[in-house]
Amino acid sequence: MTACLLFFALVLAINLMPAFGPPTWSIIVLYALNSDLPLPALIPLGAAAAALGRLLLARAFRAFGSRLSARRRESLAAARAALERNRRGTIIGLGLFALSPVPSAQLFEAAGLMKIRLPGFTAAFFLGRLLSYTIYALTARTVQDTSVGAAFGRTLTSPSGILIQLAAIGLLVMLGRVDWAARLRR
Numbered sequence: 253m254t255a256c257l258l259f260f261a262l263v264l265a266i267n268l269m270p271a272f273g274p275p276t277w278s279i280i281v282l283y284a285l286n287s288d289l290p291l292p293a294l295i296p297l298g299a300a301a302a303a304l305g306r307l308l309l310a311r312a313f314r315a316f317g318s319r320l321s322a323r324r325r326e327s328l329a330a331a332r333a334a335l336e337r338n339r340r341g342t343i344i345g346l347g348l349f350a351l352s353p354v355p356s357a358q359l360f361e362a363a364g365l366m367k368i369r370l371p372g373f374t375a376a377f378f379l380g381r382l383l384s385y386t387i388y389a390l391t392a393r394t395v396q397d398t399s400v401g402a403a404f405g406r407t408l409t410s411p412s413g414i415l416i417q418l419a420a421i422g423l424l425v426m427l428g429r430v431d432w433a434a435r436l437r438r
Contacts, residue, residue: 259283259294260301267305270357271417276302276381277388284389295385303378306360310373313364320365320428330433332366358420362427 259279266273280298284291317325356377363373 255287255289256293256297259287259289260297263298263301264305267302267357268309270309270361271355271421272414273355273357275388277385280385280389291389295389296382299378299381299385302381303374306356306377307370307374309357310360310364310368310370313361314367317365317367323431324428327430327432327434328366328428330436331427331430332368334432334436335366335368355417355420358424361424365428 263276263279266276266279276298280291280294283289283294317328320328360377363370
C-alpha cells in the first residue's frame with residue numbers, strides 16, 4: 253500500500269509541474285520494471301494521479317488568471333465561449349491530444365486561464381491517458397535499464413524535449429495575447 257501511495261504522490265507531483273516534467277508513462281514503466289506493483293494497477297493509478305495533478309494545475313492557473321488585465325480576461329472569456337459552443341469537437345480534440353505524446357501541462361494551464369469547465373475536460377484527459385499509458389507502457393521496454401533520475405535528466409537535457417516545452421509555453425503566452433473577443437466577432 254505504501255508503494256502505491258508513493259507512486260501516486262510522485263505522479264501527482266510531476267503533473268503539478270507547469271513545464272519540463274518527465275512523461276508519466278516513463279514513470280509507470282520504471283515502477284512496473286523496478287517494483288512489485290503490477291502494470292495493470294499502475295496504469296489506472298497513474299492516470300488518476302496525472303488527471304488530479306493537471307486539474308489542480310488548471311485551478312492554480314485559474315486563480316492566476318484573476319491577476320490578468322480586464323482586457324485579457326475578456327479575451328480569454330471569448331475564447332472559452334467559442335470552445336463551449338462546440339463541446340463535442342472540444343472533447344474529441346482533447347481526447348486526441350490526450351493520446352499524443354505532446355505535453356499536457358500547457359493545455360490545462362490554458363483551460364485554467366480560460367475558466368473552462370474542468371470536470372468533463374479532466375475526465376476526457378483521464379480516459380485518453382488510460383489508453384495512451386497502456387500503449388506506452390506495453391511498448392516502452394527500452395527504459396528497462398533506466399532510473400527515475402535518468403528520466404528526469406533526459407527530459408531536462410533533450411534538445412527536442414526542451415524545444416517542445418518552450419514552444420508549448422510560447423503558445424500559452426500567445427493564447428493570452430490574442431484578442432479573442434475581436435477575432436471571434438468576425
